[in-house]
Amino acid sequence: MTDFTALAHRYIDAFNETDPVKRREVIEQLFTEDVIYTDPLGSVRGWDGVDQFIAGAQGQFAGLIFSLPGEVDGHHDIARFSWHLGPAGADEPLAIGFDVVAIDGDRISRVLGFLDKLPG
Structure with missing residues (x-):
């Protein structure tokens, strides 16, 4: 069984890893x-x-950090989670999104992303 929370954390880690x-x-x-x-x-x-x-x-959001603000929900081979983007330790994120991922084995095979809030 897939650990959806661990998978979502690895996903966020990918977006935060700046070493190519x-x-x-x-x-x-x-x-x-x-x-x-x-x-x-x-x-x-x-x-x-x-x-x-x-x-x-x-490059577009240099210096900002992605984070998971809440729980990860999943069943079968899909999971969904919200993410925030902003300066480390900020009270309010600059951007908020929601992603749904399809999983094949222990890897993500598809991402469907939605943007709820973007920086002005």
């Missing part, structure tokens, strides 16, 4: 090779696509 080599290692361990990632800001496929997408988000 370490980030790629996390991506290859966390996602299937043919992963599909879709949110309002883009749609990518595969490890290279996810790596470039995360690098782009890090």
Whole structure:
């Protein structure tokens, strides 16, 4: 059985890993090779696509940290969780999102992301 909370924490870790080599290692361990990632800001496929997408988000939001603000909910081969993006220790996040992930074995095969709040 998949530990959905641990998987979501690894997902957040991937978005926070700024070392390109370490980030790629996390991506290859966390996602299937043919992963599909879709949110309002883009749609990518595969490890290279996810790596470039995360690098782009890090460039756009340099110095900000992704975090899990609440519980992770999952059943069968899907999970959902909210995330926050903001300065470490901030009272209010600059961005809030909600992701649904499909899981194949112990890896994420699909991400459907939604944005609830974006920085002005």
